[in-house]
Amino acid sequence: MTVIAFLGAGSVVFTRELLADILSFDELRDVTLALHDIDPERLETAELIARRTADQLGASPAITASLDRRAVLDGADFVINSIQVGMYEATVRDFEIPAKYGLRQTIGDTLGVGGIFRALRTFPVLDAIASDMLELCPDAWLLNYTNPMAMNVAYLSAVAPRLRVVGLCHSVFWTVHDLADLLGVPLEEVDYTGAGVNHQAWLLRFEHRGESLYPRLDALLADDPQLQRRVRMDMYRRLGYFPTETSEHSSEYVPWYLHSEAEIARLRIPVGDYLGISADNVAEYHATRRSLLAGEPLDLTREATEYAPQVIHSMVTGQQRRIHANVPNHGLISNLPEGYAVEVPCVVDRLGVRPERVGALPPQCAALNRSFVNVGQLTVQAALDGDPRLVRQAAMVDPNTAASLTVDQIWALCDELTAAHGDLIPAVLR
Numbered sequence: 001m002t003v004i005a006f007l008g009a010g011s012v013v014f015t016r017e018l019l020a021d022i023l024s025f026d027e028l029r030d031v032t033l034a035l036h037d038i039d040p041e042r043l044e045t046a047e048l049i050a051r052r053t054a055d056q057l058g059a060s061p062a063i064t065a066s067l068d069r070r071a072v073l074d075g076a077d078f079v080i081n082s083i084q085v086g087m088y089e090a091t092v093r094d095f096e097i098p099a100k101y102g103l104r105q106t107i108g109d110t111l112g113v114g115g116i117f118r119a120l121r122t123f124p125v126l127d128a129i130a131s132d133m134l135e136l137c138p139d140a141w142l143l144n145y146t147n148p149m150a151m152n153v154a155y156l157s158a159v160a161p162r163l164r165v166v167g168l169c170h171s172v173f174w175t176v177h178d179l180a181d182l183l184g185v186p187l188e189e190v191d192y193t194g195a196g197v198n199h200q201a202w203l204l205r206f207e208h209r210g211e212s213l214y215p216r217l218d219a220l221l222a223d224d225p226q227l228q229r230r231v232r233m234d235m236y237r238r239l240g241y242f243p244t245e246t247s248e249h250s251s252e253y254v255p256w257y258l259h260s261e262a263e264i265a266r267l268r269i270p271v272g273d274y275l276g277i278s279a280d281n282v283a284e285y286h287a288t289r290r291s292l293l294a295g296e297p298l299d300l301t302r303e304a305t306e307y308a309p310q311v312i313h314s315m316v317t318g319q320q321r322r323i324h325a326n327v328p329n330h331g332l333i334s335n336l337p338e339g340y341a342v343e344v345p346c347v348v349d350r351l352g353v354r355p356e357r358v359g360a361l362p363p364q365c366a367a368l369n370r371s372f373v374n375v376g377q378l379t380v381q382a383a384l385d386g387d388p389r390l391v392r393q394a395a396m397v398d399p400n401t402a403a404s405l406t407v408d409q410i411w412a413l414c415d416e417l418t419a420a421h422g423d424l425i426p427a428v429l430r
Contacts (some may be wrong), residue, residue, distance in 0.1 A: 001062070002031045002316055005076040005137075007069065007129065008083035008146070009035040010042025012049055012285050018080065019053045020300040021309035027317050028309070029059035036065070036072040043067060045285070048292040056297060069132060076137040078312050081129065082145045085121040086424050091278050093420045094118065099272070101413050103404050104258040106248040107274040109147040110199045111372060112398050116379050116391065117417050119151040121424045123383045126152060130160035141315070141352070143168055143308045149198040149326055151376045153341035157328040158384060166353045167326030167341060168307040169198055175244040179206070183216050193345055194244050195333060195358040198326050200253050200372050201343045202241040202365045204358070217242075231257060231267050239364050244343075248273050253372055255403035311348050318350040327355045334359055335366040340373050371399050386428035388418070 004022065009015050015035075022028050033050050037043040047065040054061055066072050073079065086093075094114040095105060108114025126146075133140055142165040146152055153167040172194040180187045185208050193205040206213045221227055221237065228234065231247035235254070243250050248270060257263045264271065291298075307323050314321045322345055329342040332355055336342055345356045361369065375398045382390035392414045395401050401410060418425055 002028065002078070002312070003034060003076045004031055004312065005034040005036065005072045005079045005140075006046070007036050007072070007079060007081045009046035009065070010037035010039050010285075011082045011084065012042065012045050012288050013281065014082055014145070015046050016049050016053065016288070016298060016300075017302060018306055018308055019050055020057070020298075020302060021305040022312065023054060023057045023059040023061065024305075025309065025313045028313060029057075030061060032062040032064070034064050034066070034072040034076060036067070036069050038067065040067060041289075042285070045289045045292065049288070049298065052292060052298050053300065056300060069129070070136060073129075073132050073140075074136045076133075076140045078308075078315075079129075079133060079137070079140050079142045080145065080308050081126075081142060083122070083125060084146065085118075085125055086421065088278050088282055090118075090121060090421060090424065092275065093417065095272055095275050097417050097420055098413060101405055101409050103401060103413065104252075104264075104271045105274075105400075106252050106258070106269060106271060107277075108252070109274065110150075110249065111148070111253050111375055112400050113395050113413060113417060115148040115151065116375065116394050116398070117421060117425070119148050119155070119376075119379050120383060120391065120426065120429060121421060122146060122148075122152060123155050123380075124426055126156055127159055130156055130163050133163060134160060138162070140164065141166065141311070143311060144326075145169070145308070148376070150341040150343075150373075151379055153198075153326050153328065154339070154376060155380045155383060157339065157341070158380060164352070166311070166346070167198060167343075168311070168323075169326065169343070170306065171199060171246075171249075172201060172203075172244045172324040172343070173307075175203065175242065176206070179203075179213070179217065179242070183213060183220065185213065193358075194324050195344050195361060196244070196342065196365060197336070197369050197372055197376075198341065198343045199245040199249050200369060201244040201324070202239075202361065203244060204241065204361070206242065214242075229266060229268055231269060234267060239368075241362060241365055252400045254368065255399040258400050259404040311353065314348040315350055315352065320347060320349040322347055325353060325355070327353070332357050333361055333366075335361055335363070336369055337373055337377065340377055371397070382429065383426065386426070388429045391418075391429060 378394035
C-alpha cells in the first residue's frame, strides 16, 4: 500500500485540494494518508478534512495523524512538504519591518529580504526532515511546495544529496492556462516549454498547432493599453519571453519597479499584497474548521489537479506525464550556475522524475535569472557556513533591495529582522 505523508497538513485549504486530487484517482483511493502538523488543532482539522473528503468521494484510505514527525515519515513512499515556519506572525514581521526602511514588497516569500529570512527560518526544519527521511524512508520522494522553492531545493541538495527531492509549483501551468484563455485558444491544444528558476522561468515555446502564439499576444497587447499596465506584460514586451509568475511576484525580483511611485501606479502593483492573502488564508482556515465541526460537506470541485497527485499517480501506475518542476541544475541549463535549483520540463513515470536538458536560455533571460540566483546562493551558503555576513550580502545583491535602500539601511534592516525572528533564526546566524 502506498503511504503518503503530509508535513504541514494544517495548511488545510491546500491539504483539502491535494487530498481531493489524490483520492479522485481510482488507483490511489486506498492509500495510507499520514498527516503531521506541530499545531494540535490544525492537525485535528486536517484529519477531519481527510475523513470528510474520503467519505464524500467514496474512497477508503487509511488515515493517521500525529504530532510526531518521525512516526509519520516511518515507511513513507511520498512526503508532501507544505510547512510554513513562523506562520502568519513571521510573515507580518517580514513585511512591516522592511516597510519602516522604505522597502516595498508584494509577496515576500521567494526573493528579497522576505525570501531570505523565510529561507533562514525554514532551513533548520528541512535539515531535520531530510535526516529523518534518510533514516526512516530513504527511498521516498520529497515533494516540496514550501517557499522559497529554489533556495529550499538548493539547500536540500547541498545537505542531503542522496535525498530524492523535487520542487513542485503550478506557476508555469497557470501562466499557460491564463494566456490560452486570454487568446481564446483551447488549453489542451497548446504546446509549451518553460525554463529558468522558480517564479522567474520563461515560456521558451508557446505554440498552437505548431505556430507560435507570441505574435497573437503581441497584437492583443498593442491594442489594449490596460493590458499593458501589468508588470509581466511590461517585462514580456521588453524581454521577448513571457515570465511564468504573476505580476505581483515578478515586480519584486527586478530593480525596475517597486522603488518608483510612478511605476507602481502605472503598473497597478499591489504593495504588501501577501499580508492580505495571508490574513485571508487564516480566515479561510477558521471558516473551514467551523464548517467541518458543523457537519457540512466540503467543496471538492477543482479545475485542475496539483502536480503532487499527478506525480504520485505516475510513479505508482507508470502513466507517463510531462510537468515542469524544480531540481538541481546538473547540466540542464548551461548558462545558469551548476548545482542551484532550476525549473525545467520533467518526465514522470514509474522510474521517477527525469528532468529534460534545456541548454542555454536566451541571454537576457539568463542574465535576470543569474541576479535572482545570486541572492539564493548567498543565502544557502550563509546557512551552510553559519556566516551572518553572507545574509547581509545576499540582501545587498537582491535587485529590489539594492534599488531601494543604502547599504547601511540594508545591514540595519537585516539586524532588526534577525532580532525580531529570534529563535526561528539559527543561533549561529543571530
